Amino acid sequence: MGLCLLVLAVACGKKDEQKQGAQQAPAAPKEYPVITVAAQPTDVYTxxxxxxxxxQNVEIRPKIDGYIDHIYVDEGALVRKGQVLFRISAPQYEQEVRTAQASIKIAQADVNAAQMQVNKVKPLVEKDIISHYELESAEYTLQSRQAALAQAKATLANANTNLSYTKVVSPVDGVIGLLPLKLGSLVSPTTTTPLTTVAxxxxxxxxxxxxxxxxxxxxxxxxxxxxxxxxxxxxxxxxxxxxxxxxxxxxxxxxxxxxxxxxxxxxxxxxxxxxxxxxxxxxxxxxxxxxxxxDNALLIPQKATYELQGKRLVYQVVEGNKVKSVEIQVRPTTDGKSFIVQQGLKAGDRVVTDGITALRDDVEIKPAAPQADSTATAADTTRK
Known part of the structure; x- marks a missing residue:
């Protein structure tokens, strides 16, 4: 009986020693995906x-008073410079043209009569039949009639200009905007609403x-x-x-x-x-x-970084495969997967790309190849 107890005690002692030995043995380093940062040409955009x-966005406004008689275009139409857009009914301007034309005929007749008087008086003055005063008077009358003729022609030109305003044309090539005024609308140069716009x-x-x-x-x-x-x-x-x-x-x-x-x-x-x-x-x-x-962009996956107190950091793998946190300055990309490192890392540095929430400084890891999507993210051309 005593021998059995002795054997049992020895066996239990060995088990305790084995258990203590197992507890004292250091744990093997955990495996983490790691990439090596490399410089590469990259196109980015913002x-x-x-x-x-x-x-040009030109407001089309009338230059005369009248009623809209015709609309030649529709909203959204493509028009060319000089194309007629509207016609404004304004008979008074046609009458002004006819009146100005008649005034020119009268003024021209007066000029002819004054010229005849000069031609009549001039030889008489040269022969001293009448005084030189008569010639000067005839010449002044001719100049007055010529001035009246010039004024009549200017009045006709002004009347023709006003008549031309009854046709509203496009000043530029473009597209017609809204047409807020319809046929029969009374318009004038002071109308606040433009006839339309041409863009x-x-x-x-x-x-x-x-x-x-x-x-x-x-x-x-x-x-x-x-x-x-x-x-x-x-x-x-x-x-x-x-x-x-x-x-x-x-x-x-x-x-x-x-x-x-x-x-x-x-x-x-x-x-x-x-x-x-x-x-x-x-x-x-x-x-x-x-x-x-x-030319030399350092790309890392966004998931390789973390934020702490307003700073962005990564875990860099250093000597002995231990990790340490390093602050970096980055430029985000619009793909939502990667960063361009501007400060904190250099080409050749190694960083942990996944599982970083479980890491702490000076923890030893076993570097492993990253997943395919991580390497592709770091190598792809990015856009900001």
């Missing part, structure tokens, strides 16, 4: 909300704004000593339409305000886009997409 206006959309202006920070980023890497020189070196910009599609023609940023508005804290820019098909319309909205190229 989208800015924009509103569009035609190259010249051969070129379309896209207006957009940049705040102070965006303005600094916008021009940081642009060459040139003056604002116009910098604008001239900018690459062509794209226009993202309201449905998310990209307009087929490239545009250029041509003008920029020299001041930042104290009310909005932003500066205004204008990009010009050709519109040969008339696809773009005044008043529509979109986004101006400004692209740029970065």
């Amino acid at each position: 989208d800015y909300p924009a509103t569009m206006q035609g190259q 010249n959309t051969g070129n379309v202006y896209a207006y957009f704004s940049l705040n102070e920070k965006q303005l600094l980023d916008f021009f940081r890497d642009v060459k040139g000593n003056t604002l116009q020189q910098r604008l001239a070196t900018l690459p062509g910009v794209s226009l993202v339409l309201a449905d998310g599609t990209v307009y087929s023609h490239k545009g250029r940023v041509e003008t920029a305000s020299g001041l930042i508005s104290t009310e909005t804290g932003s500066a205004n820019f204008r990009a010009t886009f050709p519109n040969p098909e008339g696809f773009l319309r005044s008043g529509s909205t979109g986004q101006v997409r400004v692209s740029s190229h970065i």
Whole structure:
């Protein structure tokens, strides 16, 4: 019996020793996906909300009093410069033309009669039959009649101009807007409502704004000593339409305000886009997409980062496969999956890409190859 108890005690002691040994043995490092940061050329872009206006947006107003007698166009119609849009009924201007024409005939007859008098008196003066005073008087009368004729011709020209205003023509190529006034409406030069508007959309202006920070980023890497020189070196910009599609023609940023508005804290820019098909319309909205190229961009997945007290950090793998938290400055991309590292990391550094919530500084890990989507995210061309 005693021998059995002794054997049992020895066996239990060995089990306790094995258990203690197992507890004292260090745990194997846990495996984490790790990528090596590499510099690569990358194209990025920034989208800015924009509103569009035609190259010209001309209000069509009457220049005379009268009634709208005929409307030759409809809303949304494409018109050419010089095309008749409206006809205004104003018989008084036709009468003024006829009156001016009659006045010219009278004035011309007076000129002829005065010229005949000069021709009659002149030889008599030369022969000293009558005094020189008579000739001077006849010549002054002729000059007066000639002035009256010139005035009558000016009156006719003015009457013809007013008569031409009865036909309202388009001053530019463009698209007809609303037609608020209908046939029979009484109009005058003082009418507050225009007959219509003609939007010249051969070129379309896209207006957009940049705040102070965006303005600094916008021009940081642009060459040139003056604002116009910098604008001239900018690459062509794209226009993202309201449905998310990209307009087929490239545009250029041509003008920029020299001041930042104290009310909005932003500066205004204008990009010009050709519109040969008339696809773009005044008043529509979109986004101006400004692209740029970065020769050596350091890309990391967004999920490899975390925020702490307003700072963005990553876990960098250092000597001995231990990790330490490193603060970084990043530029977000619009794909929602990756960041461009601007400060805090360099090419060749290794960072943990997944499972970082369980990590702490100085924890040893076992680096592993990342998932395919992580490597693709870091290698893909990104857009801001």
